[in-house]
Amino acid sequence: MIKFINSTKNSVNVLQMKEYNHYEFLKLKLSSEHLEFQKFLQNAARSCAEDYDVLCADATRYIQEMIKSCQAYVKNYPERYYVHGMTSILGGKFIPDLSLNLEKCLLKLGSTTFVKVKFPTDDILLPTPYSKVSQTMPPVKKAGRLHKSVTSDPNISKLVSKYRPQVVLTMQALYTLLNNHGPVYSEQWEIPIRVETNDGKGDKPSKVVYVDSPLPKKVLSTRQKSQIFHEVILDQLMRKNSNVFLKAVTLDRGEMERLADKMFADRKLACGSNEVDFENDVTQLETFGSMEIDNSKSDDRSQDIPSQPSIKFQLDKGKEPVNNTPRVKLEKTERSFQESDMSETSFKSQREVKSFTSDDSLCDSDEDRLVIDDDCTRSIKMSPFHPFSSVRGTATSSPAQVVQKLPKKTCNKISSDADPLGQILKMQTNLLKPGMKKMEHKSTENVEKNEQLSQSPAHCHPAVVLSSDSPQETTRKENARHPKVLLSTELLALEEDETEYKVEADENLIYKLFSLDDMLLLLQSTVQTVLTKRKRGPAKTPRLQVPVFVLTKMDYQYCYGVESLTESESCRLWTESLVHSNCTFYVGHVDAFTSKFFMLEEVPAQKLNEKISTFKPAICLNILRHILKWLTCSLDDGSYLLSHASKDSSVCLYKTGTDKTSGTYNLHEAHSNPPKAPSSLSVPWVPLNPNLLLSYHIHHGRPPCTFPPVPVVNTGNPKMNPPKKNPSTEKGSSQLKLNLQKATKNAKKKAKNKQRKLKAKMKMLREQAASQGNT
Numbered sequence: 001m002i003k004f005i006n007s008t009k010n011s012v013n014v015l016q017m018k019e020y021n022h023y024e025f026l027k028l029k030l031s032s033e034h035l036e037f038q039k040f041l042q043n044a045a046r047s048c049a050e051d052y053d054v055l056c057a058d059a060t061r062y063i064q065e066m067i068k069s070c071q072a073y074v075k076n077y078p079e080r081y082y083v084h085g086m087t088s089i090l091g092g093k094f095i096p097d098l099s100l101n102l103e104k105c106l107l108k109l110g111s112t113t114f115v116k117v118k119f120p121t122d123d124i125l126l127p128t129p130y131s132k133v134s135q136t137m138p139p140v141k142k143a144g145r146l147h148k149s150v151t152s153d154p155n156i157s158k159l160v161s162k163y164r165p166q167v168v169l170t171m172q173a174l175y176t177l178l179n180n181h182g183p184v185y186s187e188q189w190e191i192p193i194r195v196e197t198n199d200g201k202g203d204k205p206s207k208v209v210y211v212d213s214p215l216p217k218k219v220l221s222t223r224q225k226s227q228i229f230h231e232v233i234l235d236q237l238m239r240k241n242s243n244v245f246l247k248a249v250t251l252d253r254g255e256m257e258r259l260a261d262k263m264f265a266d267r268k269l270a271c272g273s274n275e276v277d278f279e280n281d282v283t284q285l286e287t288f289g290s291m292e293i294d295n296s297k298s299d300d301r302s303q304d305i306p307s308q309p310s311i312k313f314q315l316d317k318g319k320e321p322v323n324n325t326p327r328v329k330l331e332k333t334e335r336s337f338q339e340s341d342m343s344e345t346s347f348k349s350q351r352e353v354k355s356f357t358s359d360d361s362l363c364d365s366d367e368d369r370l371v372i373d374d375d376c377t378r379s380i381k382m383s384p385f386h387p388f389s390s391v392r393g394t395a396t397s398s399p400a401q402v403v404q405k406l407p408k409k410t411c412n413k414i415s416s417d418a419d420p421l422g423q424i425l426k427m428q429t430n431l432l433k434p435g436m437k438k439m440e441h442k443s444t445e446n447v448e449k450n451e452q453l454s455q456s457p458a459h460c461h462p463a464v465v466l467s468s469d470s471p472q473e474t475t476r477k478e479n480a481r482h483p484k485v486l487l488s489t490e491l492l493a494l495e496e497d498e499t500e501y502k503v504e505a506d507e508n509l510i511y512k513l514f515s516l517d518d519m520l521l522l523l524q525s526t527v528q529t530v531l532t533k534r535k536r537g538p539a540k541t542p543r544l545q546v547p548v549f550v551l552t553k554m555d556y557q558y559c560y561g562v563e564s565l566t567e568s569e570s571c572r573l574w575t576e577s578l579v580h581s582n583c584t585f586y587v588g589h590v591d592a593f594t595s596k597f598f599m600l601e602e603v604p605a606q607k608l609n610e611k612i613s614t615f616k617p618a619i620c621l622n623i624l625r626h627i628l629k630w631l632t633c634s635l636d637d638g639s640y641l642l643s644h645a646s647k648d649s650s651v652c653l654y655k656t657g658t659d660k661t662s663g664t665y666n667l668h669e670a671h672s673n674p675p676k677a678p679s680s681l682s683v684p685w686v687p688l689n690p691n692l693l694l695s696y697h698i699h700h701g702r703p704p705c706t707f708p709p710v711p712v713v714n715t716g717n718p719k720m721n722p723p724k725k726n727p728s729t730e731k732g733s734s735q736l737k738l739n740l741q742k743a744t745k746n747a748k749k750k751a752k753n754k755q756r757k758l759k760a761k762m763k764m765l766r767e768q769a770a771s772q773g774n775t
Contacts, residue, residue, distance in 0.1 A: 001703055005691060012299060023121045030690075035241075036703045038687050041560060044195055045685040052556060052684050053222050053677075054593060058130040059229040062139060066228070067674060069143035070216035074671045076149075077192050077215075081641050081654030081665045083717055085634070089180055089644070089651050093516070093625040096618055100578050103487055103513040103520070106159055107496050108247045110508030114240040115529035115548045117586065121695070123596040126233045148172060148213045150524055151194050155501045158199060159522060160208055163491060166632050168212035171525040175575045176214045177627060178523070178620040181567045190667075193631065193640040209631050211642075219646060220675035223554055226592055231552035234588050234597060237527070238472060244530050246508045249545045251527070252581045327357050487513070491499045512579070519632065525579050531597075533584070547583045551577045555598075556685075558591040561704040562599060562692040570612035571620065577608055593685045601692065627651060641667065646678075 002014070004023045012020045045052075057065075102726075127133075148170045150156050156168055176189050194210040217224075308472040503509050507526070514521045531548045534541065551572060555563045565587070567575075576583050587602040590596065603611050627642070631653075641654040654665055699703055 002693065002698070005693070024117065030382050030703060030706060031597050033707065034690050037705045037707060040707075041557060041688065042683075042685050045556075045683045049683045051593070053221050055226055056128060058128050058133065059226060060227050060533070062133055062232075063225045065134075066139035066143050067216060067220075069140045070147060071671050072315060073147040074215055075668060077641075077667060078639050078656040079666060079668045081667060082659065082663060083665075084640065084653045084655035086650050086652050087626070089185060090182065090619065091621050092622075092629065094622050095476070095625070098517065098618060098621045098625060100521075100621060100624075101515045102252060102581070103515050105251060105524075106511040106513060107155070107498065107500060107504035108251070108502060108508075108639065109155075109501055111243045111245045112249075112508050112530050114242050114244065114529050115531050116238050116240055117531065117548075117600065117602075119597075119600060123591075123598045124237070126230065126237065126590065126595045126597055128229075128233065128595050133229070133232055136236045142228075142232065146172065146213065147215075148524065150212055150742060151210045153524065154209075155511065155524070156524065158500070159496075162494070163513060163522065164198060164204075164206055164371065164488070165208065165513065165520040165522040166208045167211065167519060168522045169524070170213045171523065171575075172213040173211045174523060174579070174624075177211075178575055178622050179568050179571045180620065180623050180644075181571075181616075182619070182649070184647055185644070185649055187568070188217060188219050188646040189644055190218075192640045193642055195637050196634045207632065207635075207637075209628070209635070211327055211631075216673050216675065217668065218374070219678050221678050221684060223556075223592075226554050229319070230554065230595065231591050233595075234550065234552050234590065237528060237597070243547055246510070246527060249527065249530055249547060250582050251510065251547055297538075302590055307445070310450070316645075366558055374667075414475070430591045443595065462749055486515050489689060501741055516621070516628070519625075519628060521628075523579065527580070531584055535582060548586065549573070549580075549583055550586045550588050552588050552590060555589050556592050556594040557688060558593075558598060558694075559696075560686040561690075561694060562589055562601075562695070563686045564689045565611065566686060569614060570615040573603065573608060574612055574615060574617060577605065599692070599694070632680070641665075648667070662764050679693070730768045 001023065004020055005360050007020065009020065109270060150168050150170055160168060173191055176191060181187075191214045194212075196208050196210065197205050199205050201508050208512060265448055296628040475679075510525045510527065512525065514523055527547045528550065529548045530545045532543050533546050534543050551569060553563070553565070553569060556562060569587075573585050576585070584605070585608065586600040587603060588597060589599040589601065591598055631640075631642075639656045643652045645652075688705055690703070693704065697704075702708070
């Protein structure tokens with residue numbers, strides 16, 4: 001387990017495969033015991049429910065003062081509200097592939113510190129005295145960071161007038177709106193909202209919804225209080241004394257990395273799809289290209305297509321079969337390009353409509369050929385922007401050079417009636433109709449765009465693919481392929497002057513523009529700490545500073561193992577990855593009873609999805625979209641309050657009012673008392689993670705979430721050889737040893753007492769016998 005805990009089947013060496021298979025077999029054997037052990041822990045938590053209410057006196061004092069400071073922020077908002085409307089927390093149209101996309105990073109203001117990620121293997125006792133914690137982070141300052149406001153931020157007003165977003169919100173508000181998990185929806189929150197009309201400069205007025213950070217909770221559990229207190233201490237422990245300006249930090253992954261990920265995802269989707277799609281726009285192509293790959297190299301499936309494949313081009317003339325054209329001549333263009341023969345560019349159009357398989361192999365087939373009948377007898381003349389117009393002397397050029405010389409798509413569109421491709425698409429559409437017989441001779445041409453031919457290194461290239469989706473699904477896919485442009489070219493190229501904006505001396509602020517469906521969001525966020533990371537490449541590759549987020553997690557079962565992430569904690573990590581895609585994540589595990597920092601768990605970006613496998617991001621994004629759409633489409637100017645009660649599947653919207661009737665909601669009075677403890681009959685128990693090892697497990701040779709080994713029973717027969725001692729059995733459980741020692745002591749005491757009683761009785765009998773003999 002220690003050897004293969006972070007390995008996968010594809011990453012294991014061939015020589016270690018037998019050992020890895022045995023490891024997988026052992027994991028399967030232990031899976032049933034894991035369930036029994038988790039049930040045992042849950043029952044133990046029920047019998048010790050008072051342990052989850054343990055909070056030291058210093059933490060209690062710090063939290064009380066911080067809550068008083070938080071309640072002071074409530075008075076910045078109107079006092080009375082009345083119900084304006086309600087909506088379901090998950091309503092509207094559900095979009096499975098909805099995503100929050102970064103449009104532009106506007107500003108990076110201030111500086112932050114570096115983080116320490118190397119600690120001793122022993123547990124570290126965190127300093128919990130109130131004097132030290134309050135000196136590090138005063139409760140008033142902590143409350144100010146928790147309740148960021150966008151309506152009072154002077155930087156926001158300048159950015160809104162330029163970029164005109166529909167929604168402006170803080171990082172805390174974004175996390176609160178995303179942290180809604182059904183079917184219980186247990187989180188309670190209240191978020192102040194303000195709607196204003198932005199007149200702009202010469203443009204038509206537009207409404208802007210300002211979403212501030214949520215107000216202090218009216219229900220707060222002991223686990224949440226302990227986490228707030230200990231994250232202040234752990235944050236200070238992991239900080240270095242050196243600072244770095246935020247403008248030198250790489251917050252997001254590069255454009256090339258995002259494109260590579262997108263190409264990989266598209267290629268993986270195309271390779272796993274057996275459908276045929278017509279959605280690729282091929283009307284701008286005047287010629288067809290074919291790419292052939294040597295089948296002798298198909299065994300190496302993990303490698304890319306060879307850098308110089310055999311590429312042949314052909315031109316179609318009238319009704320002449322394309323595969324019988326021996327030579328193609330390029331006519332003289334309008335700009336006096338010389339005529340050149342392409343003796344080596346004729347080819348057989350053997351490219352059929354393919355369904356790409358997962359092994360990334362490209363193979364040609366002679367089945368289902370398509371006869372191309374072109375009634376258009378006009379000759380195809382070369383234009384200055386024709387793909388072949390920039391190629392001279394192609395008879396002596398290598399195929400790879402031809403591909404490199406192809407320009408990007410700049411051809412003018414031609415009508416589908418005049419272009420042969422229009423007729424080809426019609427014929428392919430007719431093939432999908434029921435009862436249509438297969439034609440004897442079919443072939444299709446490669447309709448890949450020139451830029452994809454010359455730049456894409458992928459195995460699976462886009463091709464003309466037939467689709468049987470509904471019109472609504474086709475429209476949705478087309479909108480996803482060509483999203484609405486939310487920012488003009490001028491705004492994308494505009495660079496903000498940082499001297500015109502303000503930030504506190506010891507803080508940092510980041511302003512980014514995101515798109516969610518057809519809405520433009522302006523987000524105000526911060527960076528916790530920074531880590532220096534060497535970029536992959538040559539030895540002289542410069543180092544990069546990347547943001548780091550450390551999640552403080554309170555563990556209540558340290559004697560048994562490491563607790564798993566809850567849905568709210570998984571949502572926090574995922575939200576940080578949305579806002580800063582280049583962020584590195586750590587989880588700091590702290591024992592809730594002793595305040596010992598016992599594990600720093602690294603969560604690489606590649607394994608974040610595996611870490612939060614039980615978390616459903618698509619549902620959270622659709623909830624966010626539904627609520628923001630509801631706010632942006634139906635509200636007039638004014639102040640509002642968006643409220644959600646625990647275990648309620650709806651969201652209520654309040655609007656400010658001056659009427660003091662019994663039906664109004666008094667916000668200031670509702671937050672005048674300290675938060676209550678959650679009135680839940682269940683114990684806030686969290687299951688353990690069976691894949692994280694502690695020193696306890698390694699020392700005793702016990703995998704996590706397993707019971708102690710059964711002790712060896714001594715039969716006491718001297719003729720039998722004594723059994724061999726098992727190290728894991730010898731070490732065993734300390735509690736079991738104590739129980740055995742106590743039982744042995746009690747048995748010895750009882751035996752001694754019986755012996756004394758027996759001796760006393762015998763003595764008394766002797767005395768009685770002696771007295772009777774004398775008489």
